Amino acid sequence: MDKPPPPKPPLLPLLCSQLSLQHRVNEVTLTSAFLSWRDVETRPKRTSGSIYGPLKAAGSHYVPVCEIISVQETEEDCPNTDVGKWQKVPHNPAESNQHAFTVSYVERTPKHRWRCSEVTLHCTDRTLCLQWVQAIREQLSLLTIRPKRLLVYINPYGGKHRGKRIYEQKVAPIFSRASISTDVIVTERANHARDHLKTEADLKKYDGLVCVGGDGMFSEIMHGLISRTQRDSGVDQDRSDETLIPCGLRIGIIPAGSTDCVCYATVGSNDPVTSALHIVVGDSQPMDVCSIHHNNTFLRYSVSLLGYGFYGDVLTDSERKRWMGPARYDISGVKTFLSHRYYEGTISFLPADENVGTPRDKLQCRAGCNICRLPTADKQVYKDKESGSDTETDGAWQVIRGKFLAINAACMSCACPRSPKGLAPSAHLADGTADLILVRKCTRFDFLRHLLRHTNKDDQFDHPFVEVYRVRQFRFTPRYEDGDSELELREAGGSGHARFFSQICREHPACTCSLAHSSWNCDGEILPHAAIQVRVHCQLIKLFARGIEEQSVFEEPYALGAM
Ligand SMILES: CCCCCCCCCCCCC/C=C/[C@@H](O)[C@H](COP(=O)(O)O)NC(=O)CCCCCCCCCCCCCCC
Ligand SMILES: Nc1ncnc2c1ncn2[C@@H]1O[C@H](COP(=O)(O)OP(=O)(O)O)[C@@H](O)[C@H]1O
Ligand SMILES: [Ca+2]
Structure with missing residues (x-):
């Protein structure tokens, strides 16, 4: 969403009063766009020596109505010593005005973090107080995009096993303050949430789903919702050329996993x-x-990392170390790095049209991204330059064969705490394309340089052994068919010796060797086949998110008091 418009020219005030805030008189104004308050006891001061400003009011605050969480009449419990019981009394008895209301609103803090802030405003009488509460509630009730009923799934074993506590302590109080009602399911087994969504859940009762867990848990919920939507619409997801039906419900992610890249x-x-x-x-x-x-x-859906070779092997190894929690990926990462295995195969892909950019663009996908806002038709139609045809499959496929350390595809950046710019820094969340990254066989040292660049500002694609393409579809075929280990052994010498050495290579970290197959890491799940066809479905799901906001949005908060 774009930064809200600046407060001038002013909208017609719906309500304007002089109210007291921390014993100082403030002019408080409500319009359909903003709640603002300005300390009228502070004289407007001229910014001395400034070429910019004539007069700037000190102590003015603007909160967009769409960022108000709730408003309530303020009462505070305190002990009544006479009767030894607790009673409701006005919030701050020292305040000259006995009636008050509290507005909770979103405050931006560094690193894209939002916090819930509060302001308590005191009124001379209760009627005025109630008038304010009602006026603000009326404005909030016009925000029909806000969810009222949510279905929450918690994976109690994700990440560091903190999902349940995080939800109860940090999230549930915010939902209750915002008058959101919830049904909460703590999962009892893997695929519990997926199966519940697919078959049982009465989705008409809800305005959205919430996933408390990591990327794997999100993937479960996404699978449940997409499958349910296709089944309800009579769409067969086994057909790879089907046009899938976009899901109606939005999904919110409360991060409590090991990678959390979909949330990040x-x-x-x-x-x-x-x-x-x-x-x-x-x-x-x-x-x-x-x-x-x-x-x-049909095998699976993917939103984050689809990785063969390095990331597939990291995942396979890390599954045995689940007990370690998030650190399992680092340990398996080092082990896989040292084993330095490469794989042979063929990638065919259908490149995206040029108007959606390239994987090496400096411009990244941010809130309100112009590329993601292009009309879907402009994003999806591939124009074959030579034939002038509009079909997606008309002879535009490109084919690459080779030996690869890693083949990665990502339909979003995959930014996460381990790699803040992500595996595909310029990939777009909603443009109908994925970035395909091919890392050819190279030395360990070069591969390490490539990996390290995921963690700093250098371009991880700026290596002669790395190729990147923005694609709509791709296929991968390993050099040897799935399960064809005989061929692999023949290739390596064809004898009992070969079988012996092949086994050693599998275990021997210092050996650079070729095995027939790796596995695909699909958002943290291992796929059962190496030969796959992949197609990007533009904007198939929706999240309760807005994309990453530009820094300036939170560097220039709406509180203008410091000016
Ligand atoms: C030398 C340091 C190199 C750091 C390289 C970091 C690259 C990180 C890219 C991360 C992309 C993440 C994409 C997300 C995938 C998730 O869907 C998926 C499931 O997440 P969940 O468990 O939360 O459900 N997560 C994953 O598959 C985990 C991938 C994490 C890979 C970490 C690899 C670490 C590599 C370390 C190599 C170190 C070499 C050092 C040699 C001395
Ligand atoms: N109650 C449960 N018991 C065991 N596994 C579960 C349960 N609920 C969900 N899962 C599975 O746990 C896996 C990992 O979950 P996730 O929340 O992504 O954590 P992490 O990020 O640590 O991998 C997912 O594949 C999910 O299907
Ligand atoms: Ca994309």
Whole structure:
């Protein structure tokens, strides 16, 4: 969403009163766009010696109505010593005005984190106080994009096993303050959430889903919702050429996993409170989803990393170390790096049209991204330059064969705390394309340089052994068919010796060797086949997010008091 417009020219005030804030008189104004308050006891001061300003009011604050979380009449419990019981009394008895209301609103803090801030305003009488509460509530009720009923799934075993606590302590209080009602399901097994969504959940009762967990848990919920939507619409997801039906319900992610890249890349942080506030204000971020098929059988959907070779091997190894929590990826990462295996195969892909940019663009996908806002038709139609045809499959496919350390595809940046710019820094959340990254066989040292660049500002694609393409579809075929280990052994010498050495190579970290197959890491799940067909579905799902906001939005807060 764009930065709200500056407060001038003023909109017609709906309500304007002099109210007291921390014992100082403030002029408080409500318009359909902003709630503002200005300390009228502070004289407007001229910014001395400044060429910019004539007069700037000190102590003015503007809160966009769309970022107000709630308003309530303020009462405080304090002990009544006479009767030894607790009673309701006005918030601050020292305040000259006995009636008050509190407005909770979103405050931006560095690193894209949002916090819930409060202002308590005191009125001379209760009628005025109630008038204010009612006027603000009326404005909030016009924000129909805000969810009222949510279905929450918690994976209690994701990440550091903190999902349940994070939800109860940090998220539930915010939902309750925003008058959002919830049904909460703590999962009891893997795929519990997926199966519940697919078959049982009464989705008509809800305005959105919430996932408390990591990328794997998000993937479960996404699978449940997409499959349910296709089934309800009579669409067969086994057919790789089907046009899938976009899902109606938005999904909110409360990060409580090991990588949390879907949350990080769509919100800008992996902070549960920030995510909860994006849900409360009713943000909406469409997202591309890849469908993956093997010989016309549907395998899975993917939104973040689809990785063969390095990331597939990291995942396979890390699954045995789940007990270590998030650190398992680092340990398996080092081990896989040292094993330095490469794989042979063929990639065919359908490049995206030029108007959606390239994987090496300096411009990144941010809130309100212009590329993601292009009309879907402009994004999806591939124009074959030579034939002038508009069809997606008309002879535009490119084919690359080779030996690869890694083949990665990402339909979003995959930014995460390990790699703040991500695996594909310029990939767009909702442009209908994925960035395909091919890392050819190279030395360990070069591969390390490439990996290290994921963690700093250098361009990780600026190596002669790395190629990147923006694609709509791709296929991968390993050099040897799935399960064809005989061929692999023949290739390596064809004897019992070969079998012996092949086994050693598998275990021997210092050996650079070729095995027939790696596995695909699909958002943290291992795919059962190496030969796959992948297609990007533009904006198939929606999240309670808005994309990463430009820095300036939170560097220039709406509180103008310091001016
Ligand atoms: C030398 C340091 C190199 C750091 C390289 C970091 C690259 C990070 C790219 C991360 C992309 C993440 C894409 C997201 C994938 C997730 O969907 C998926 C599932 O997440 P979940 O468990 O939360 O459900 N996560 C993953 O598959 C985890 C991938 C993480 C890979 C970490 C690799 C670390 C590599 C370390 C190599 C170190 C070499 C050092 C040699 C001395
Ligand atoms: N109650 C449960 N018991 C065991 N596994 C579960 C449960 N609920 C969800 N899962 C599975 O746990 C896996 C990892 O979950 P996730 O929340 O992504 O954590 P992490 O980021 O640590 O991998 C997912 O594949 C999900 O299907
Ligand atoms: Ca994309």
